[in-house]
Amino acid sequence: MGSSVVVVIAERKRLLQLKDQLGELSPAPQRLVAVGKGETPIAEVEELNPALTRKLRQRSMATWLIPFGFFAGLTFTFITDLDTFAFAGELGSHLIGGLLGLGSGWMGSFAAAASVSSEADDRVRALRNRLEEGNWLLLVEMPNGFEMPWTRLQEAKPKAVVRLNDN
Structure with missing residues (x-):
């Protein structure tokens, strides 16, 4: 598993645009999971459950x-x-x-x-709160050895970017 971040975005349209843009990158992210209303339920995403x-x-x-x-x-x-x-x-x-x-x-x-509670539990709790506030989440996991596309993530004007792990 590579490095993972969760991007908090206020608008679904912007979420879908970012997901499409990241999917076109070379190398493409190993995983791109959109979470929120009309997307994947948070209970189905292992890192957020x-x-x-x-x-x-x-x-x-x-x-x-x-x-x-x-x-x-x-x-x-x-x-x-x-x-x-x-x-x-x-x-x-x-x-x-x-x-x-x-x-x-x-x-x-x-x-x-x-x-056993991990450091990630507090971060996941904060992300769940953001989801309950009406935001969307985008889990981005890059393959080992590849840098996270930080510039592209920041261009989407996210409310927050939370690191889950760095491998």
């Missing part, structure tokens, strides 16, 4: 927390020699401990994903 970002972060964390939890639970039952699940026998007791650890890892992935 904290809930979707959190969900993806939770899935990513679960891929290593769940197996870690299973082995931690299994190891704990071997180390402590507790007979908490004696009804299941020796092997069953260890397996139940591993499954409980697995569940703990799964729950931990939700807690960990929800507790």
